[in-house]
Amino acid sequence: MTTLLHPLETYPYMKLNKKNQISKKMKTEISKILSLGKFFQVTSNKNSNLTYILQPSCTILINNIYISWLRSINAKAQSHFPVYLSAVNKKDLCYGFIEKMYDTSPKVIEINDRTSQLLEKSKLKFNLIVPKQDVMQYFFQWQRYRKYWWSSITTTPSLFMVNDMKYEASTVNTQIVANFEKGKNIVEHLSMIKNMDSSESASISCCMSMETALMSLLLDGMSNQNKDGYLRLHYKMAPYKISFALNTTDDKTFDTLKDLAACLHNMLTLAQIKSLLPTFSHPIQLQIEENLKIGVPYTAILNEETLRNGIFHLLNSSTMLKEQVHIADFEEYASLLFS
Structure with missing residues (x-):
């Protein structure tokens, strides 16, 4: 049998300089x-x-x-x-x-x-x-x-x-x-x-x-972060593929949108798409920034319009562009994005 390398061999993490120090x-x-x-x-x-x-x-x-x-x-x-x-x-x-x-x-x-x-x-x-x-x-x-x-x-x-x-x-x-x-x-x-x-x-x-x-x-x-310092991870490796943000100032609407976000989160979980359900304790811009800081590829932004017509905005962290998605199509569309 061919001799294999010893399993406990150690290797240097970084290429060191002459003084054995990382730059x-x-x-x-x-x-x-x-x-x-x-x-x-x-x-x-x-x-x-x-x-x-x-x-x-x-x-x-x-x-x-x-x-x-x-x-x-x-x-x-x-x-x-x-x-x-x-x-x-x-x-x-x-x-x-x-x-x-x-x-x-x-x-x-x-x-x-x-x-x-x-x-x-x-x-x-x-x-x-x-x-x-x-x-x-x-x-x-x-x-x-x-x-x-x-x-x-x-x-x-x-x-x-x-x-x-x-x-x-x-x-x-x-x-x-x-x-x-x-x-x-x-x-x-x-x-x-x-x-x-x-x-x-x-x-x-x-x-x-x-x-x-x-x-x-x-x-x-x-x-590869952009000028705002957001972390950019490959979508295959990102810990969470999709997160959520709520854009409303009305307390009653907030609670309803929070329940809707939880429902969509559970739907993605059943589809084996790792998503993050935040606490929504910050204003909308800070909510989005929190998602971007951990390299989430997409953020679903729900607002009052979502409760009326079922449409929300899906923010792409790479392009910072938003597209309209209907709740009824969300699971299928998310599966296509991360297939």
Whole structure:
């Protein structure tokens, strides 16, 4: 059996300079992300490591990353070879298996207060066992697959590149890197091991951490924010796809619209579309801003007209344009938006 990379290998989160420090510009960007109260809440400082509790928006985002990762592995592999959810030892020369290292749904993250380095504890690793003579073909193929996946879950597809391969005896290593304006971020490590013995198989591994994926998506969302500073996340990854806002000053109408929003929220939940039901305790503009700050792609704005004719405005956070939607068509339209 081909030897695989040790599951507890650790990798640097950011590309460090000669002094082993992240650039000041990147530190500033990381600090901005960690100050997002809807995503993180600092809880302790121990041995220069700050611990942050992940807020609900953050845990949903991590779950979205995990599900998307599983689907991408399955989509690229299922028509060519079987994939198993744990390590196996088979005679077949073409199969894959998934390693989950530690908890794939972390509740906290730790970051070094001095260097801003992220402690990577929750990792996902896909291993592929292939015939030795075909290993380089598969290795190049999976480099493309993994780069495509990263590009498909961010708002900046051109952000990612594959580093040059490094050859060491029977091992070849490379990384997928996000080229942020303020610095580079290694997001995934790929390795190929080709045994020099009589074994007919070779192995390929793709390893990434959930913490790094989380921070990378938020860095992307922060770098693509508009002039008002709203977070822009890819709609596939956004914790909440749709939220609500109420535009009325009449107390009686407010209560009726609140009940209507709750009804629409439940309808979306049954359709398996993650939506957010706010408290509506702020004026209309602040309600909208709260949704934009956590990267909600669409906000349904209900008003008195909605009670009369069933029509409301759906605000697109990317274009800041509104379109009219009828309540009766809302579920079907939302399903089309996020299919």
